[in-house]
Amino acid sequence: EVQLVESGGGLVKPGGSLRLSCAASGFTFSSYSMNWVRQAPGKGLEWVSSISSSSSYIYYADSVKGRFTISRDNAKNSLYLQMNSLRAEDTAVYYCARGEDDYEYYFDYWGQGTLVTVSS
Amino acid sequence: DIQMTQSPSSLSASVGDRVTITCRASQGISNYLAWYQQKPGKVPKLLIYAASTLQSGVPSRFSGSGSGTDFTLTISSLQPEDVATYYCQKYNSALALTFGGGTKVEIK
Numbered sequence: 181e182v183q184l185v186e187s188g189g190g191l192v193k194p195g196g197s198l199r200l201s202c203a204a205s206g207f208t209f210s211s212y213s214m215n216w217v218r219q220a221p222g223k224g225l226e227w228v229s230s231i232s233s234s235s236s237y238i239y240y241a242d243s244v245k246g247r248f249t250i251s252r253d254n255a256k257n258s259l260y261l262q263m264n265s266l267r268a269e270d271t272a273v274y275y276c277a278r279g280e281d282d283y284e285y286y287f288d289y290w291g292q293g294t295l296v297t298v299s300s
Numbered sequence: 301d302i303q304m305t306q307s308p309s310s311l312s313a314s315v316g317d318r319v320t321i322t323c324r325a326s327q328g329i330s331n332y333l334a335w336y337q338q339k340p341g342k343v344p345k346l347l348i349y350a351a352s353t354l355q356s357g358v359p360s361r362f363s364g365s366g367s368g369t370d371f372t373l374t375i376s377s378l379q380p381e382d383v384a385t386y387y388c389q390k391y392n393s394a395l396a397l398t399f400g401g402g403t404k405v406e407i408k
Contacts (some may be wrong), residue, residue, distance in 0.1 A: 215397075217344075225336070225344060225387050227397040239394045275343065285391045286334035288355065290343045 182206040182289045184276045189294030196266050196298070202259040202276030202291060210234070210254040213279030215287060216261050218272035218296075228274070229261065232282045244270075266298045302327045304390055306400035312408045319375040321403045323388035328368045332392035335364055335373045338402075339384045347386075348373065375405075383407055 188200040202214070216228040229250040230239045238250055249262040259276055273295050277287035303326040313319050323333065331351040336344040346355045348364040351371055361376045375382055388400040 224385075224402045225338075225389075225399040227389075227399065230394055230397065237394065239397075241396070280349070284332075284349070285394045285397050286346065286349045286389060287336075287344075288346045288349075290345075292343060 182278065184278065184289060184291035186274065186276050186291045186294040189274065189296045191297045191299065192266055193300050194267060194298055197262070197264045198266065198296060200261040200263065200274055200276075200294060200296070204257045204259065204276075204278070207278070209252075209257040211281075213282050213285060214252055214259045215277045215279055215285065216250065216259075217275045217277050217287065217290075218270075219275070219293075220269075220272040223272075226272070230279065230285055231259070237282070263296070266296075268298050270296060271298045272296060301396050302329065302390060302392075302398060304388055304398050304400040306386075306388055306403050308403060309401065310404040310406070312406045313378050314408045315378055315380060317378045319378050319382075319405060321373040321386055321405075323366075323371040323373070323400050325369045325371075325390055329390045329392040331367050332390055333364075333366070333371050334389045334391060335362075336387045336389065337382075337384045338387065344387065378405070378407070380407055 183205045185203045215230045247265045251260045273293040275293045276291040278289040333351045335348040338344040352364045385402045
């Protein structure tokens with residue numbers, strides 16, 4: 181069974197940093213692209229960042245470019261999102277999602293999400 | 301950037317009704333379109349990819365169609381468990397994996 185479990189969310193002050201993790205199991209992690217998608221309270225879905233299976237290709241939404249860094253460790257079956265210079269508008273539930281492959285970036289499995297709150 | 305516009309933003313229909321949700325891309329995206337269902341308080345679930353391919357395990361009352369700029373998600377016979385918000389997502393380019401604004405479906 182595919183499982184994605186996010187961790188690392190919490191309350192952080194504007195300008196602060198946070199590192200999210202996603203632990204994957206139940207599939208060959210190194211064969212799939214991985215992604216972060218967020219959802220602000222009461223709002224719709226917003227794609228944040230994607231990374232290909234071997235980390236060769238990395239993509240960011242304009243809203244986080246230069247502030248967030250996606251990475252993965254295939255040996256540990258883990259995905260990460262380093263978030264710096266956080267803003268109030270980054271407040272959201274952050275979901276880890278599996279991509280179909282390195283060419284088809286739709287999301288077939290999602291984690292339960294971890295809440296990030298940016299507030300003073 | 302290509303924008304994805306869903307309509308309507310919400311709808312109310314009776315059990316058994318045929319429900320249609322539209323997603324329009326501001327530029328052509330071939331068939332690189334997915335649909336997701338998010339029930340209240342739950343995680344999004346993939347319903348359809350490649351505009352019309354049903355994800356494994358999704359009930360056959362869901363179907364998708366379209367290509368280029370205009371896409372449709374249809375629920376052939378609305379069921380109470382279909383109450384959810386539905387999102388389209390384009391994936392023709394990993395540089396911008398844009399979601400539509402969502403369509404909230406309720407039972408009348």
